[in-house]
Amino acid sequence: MTTAPTLEDIEVQLLLEAVHRYYGYDFRNYAASSLKRRVRNFMQNEGLHTVSALQERILHDRACLDRLLLGLTVNTTSMFRDPSFYTAFREQAVPLLRTYPFIRIWHAGCSTGQEVYSMAILLQEEGIYHRCRIYATDTNEQVLQTARSGIFPLDRMQEYTQLYLKAGGKRSFSEYYTADHQNAIFRSSLKEHLVFAQHNLVTDRSFNEFNVILCRNVLIYFNHTLQQQVHQLFYNSLCKFGILGLGKQESIRFTPHETDYEEIAKGQKLYRRRN
Amino acid sequence: MGTSLGGLSALRTVLGSLPGHFPAPIAIVQHRHKESDHTLPCFLQQFVSLPIREVEDKDEIQPGWIYLAPADYHLLVEAGHFSLSTDDPVSYARPSIDVLFESAAEVYGSQVVGVVMTGANQDGSRGLSKLKANGGVAIVQDPRTADSPVMPEAAIASVSVNWILPLDQIAPCLIRLCNP
Numbered sequence: 001m002t003t004a005p006t007l008e009d010i011e012v013q014l015l016l017e018a019v020h021r022y023y024g025y026d027f028r029n030y031a032a033s034s035l036k037r038r039v040r041n042f043m044q045n046e047g048l049h050t051v052s053a054l055q056e057r058i059l060h061d062r063a064c065l066d067r068l069l070l071g072l073t074v075n076t077t078s079m080f081r082d083p084s085f086y087t088a089f090r091e092q093a094v095p096l097l098r099t100y101p102f103i104r105i106w107h108a109g110c111s112t113g114q115e116v117y118s119m120a121i122l123l124q125e126e127g128i129y130h131r132c133r134i135y136a137t138d139t140n141e142q143v144l145q146t147a148r149s150g151i152f153p154l155d156r157m158q159e160y161t162q163l164y165l166k167a168g169g170k171r172s173f174s175e176y177y178t179a180d181h182q183n184a185i186f187r188s189s190l191k192e193h194l195v196f197a198q199h200n201l202v203t204d205r206s207f208n209e210f211n212v213i214l215c216r217n218v219l220i221y222f223n224h225t226l227q228q229q230v231h232q233l234f235y236n237s238l239c240k241f242g243i244l245g246l247g248k249q250e251s252i253r254f255t256p257h258e259t260d261y262e263e264i265a266k267g268q269k270l271y272r273r274r275n
Numbered sequence: 276m277g278t279s280l281g282g283l284s285a286l287r288t289v290l291g292s293l294p295g296h297f298p299a300p301i302a303i304v305q306h307r308h309k310e311s312d313h314t315l316p317c318f319l320q321q322f323v324s325l326p327i328r329e330v331e332d333k334d335e336i337q338p339g340w341i342y343l344a345p346a347d348y349h350l351l352v353e354a355g356h357f358s359l360s361t362d363d364p365v366s367y368a369r370p371s372i373d374v375l376f377e378s379a380a381e382v383y384g385s386q387v388v389g390v391v392m393t394g395a396n397q398d399g400s401r402g403l404s405k406l407k408a409n410g411g412v413a414i415v416q417d418p419r420t421a422d423s424p425v426m427p428e429a430a431i432a433s434v435s436v437n438w439i440l441p442l443d444q445i446a447p448c449l450i451r452l453c454n455p
Contacts, residue, residue, distance in 0.1 A: 003381075003382065003383065003384040003409075006381075031358040031360075032353055033351040033378040033381065034349070034351055037377075074361055074362050076361040076362070220348075220358060220359045224333060227333070247332075248345070249329075249348055251332070254333065
């Protein structure tokens with residue numbers, strides 16, 4: 001037994017309905033509890049006391065909507081996040097990819113791009129990057145701009161170096177960027193086969209057929225209904241025997257395609273489409 | 276249940292004293308390093324008869340299970356299941372006890388029992404007061420029995436708690452509360 005919806009719950013529903021009907025952004029099937037936290041944080045930053053007041057402002061002030069869009073999506077990321085995932089990718093997925101003449105990879109929900117550059121580095125070290133194209137997408141144009149630039153804060157490079165080494169990195173991490181004041185500028189050769197584009201997993205369709213789809217720590221923000229819809233989209237966008245990579249605490253259990261994949265690295269959330 | 280510094284041995288004592296037929300689900304935030312592997316549930320399982328699981332996104336909440344927040348994710352309660360997030364740390368922590376308690380209080384109101392144990396920060400106080408405001412029960416470990424008394428003291432200072440209990444009395448109290 002759970003408690004009845006509060007006034008605030010109803011206000012949040014109305015806000016999401018309004019944002020969807022007026023602007024076309026659909027947050028209605030986001031996981032409720034974390035979404036509510038982010039709405040509250042956003043209200044606090046805007047100096048508003050009720051969700052209804054927030055709705056009023058959003059509907060009459062486009063700039064406020066743009067701030068909200070950033071506020072409702074989570075952009076926590078790092079290079080070689082969960083290094084064991086990258087090790088598993090290197091050992092289990094790369095040998096399979098070597099058999100293809102051309103490799104299309106979709107990194108869905110790439111945020112500011114750190115994981116995309118990590119994958120580019122890995123593929124380069126494995127000698128197959130020249131045969132790859134990585135389509136990196138996110139709903140948010142602002143984070144994509146950072147991703148396109150390939151410029152990240154210098155003060156995180158120490159942490160990234162550690163993760164790179166744990167991920168089985170084969171060279172010296174500092175070879176991949178040049179330091180400039182507060183920034184690390186990544187080598188342009190890493191960008192050669194990257195395509196950054198806006199794509200909304202909630203409302204947009206598939207745009208190609210891929211050998212690999214990576215979508216890590218994005219689906220946790222969706223509720224069950226939306227997760228199923230996106231898993232359907234991924235399944236339809238993967239070629240036969242294509243590879244799907246999810247976040248550390250995510251799984252394909254309870255999705256409509258649970259039995260259509262086999263795990264290729266135990267506990268690493270790397271799956272391969274069966275046929 | 277929320278613990279930080281000193282939490283491992285506190286959890287071992289409390290969870291180890293619960294019987295195999297304990298009827299309620301237990302969700303735990305134990306602060307730990309963000310790159311911790313999955314050894315914590317295995318370590319605790321040796322001493323505990325209830326099954327322990329590190330939560331995966333959308334895991335169902337089932338009676339008699341112990342759910343651990345994974346390293347570097349917030350653990351949130353929804354109606355009937357858990358969800359995870361990598362939102363910014365709260366009270367400098369991810370997972371944060373506040374986040375777990377506040378979301379549980381919102382969904383399950385007066386059915387929630389919150390327990391704050393040993394730790395060297397303030398996490399849990401805000402969550403416990405929300406939980407109390409929504410009709411739940413607040414239990415805090417007696418700071419004198421805590422490895423690190425700061426967290427229990429902070430909770431006691433900001434919430435009118437129902438019980439302040441020495442470590443070895445927490446499990447018996449939970450058993451009384453959860454067996455109708």
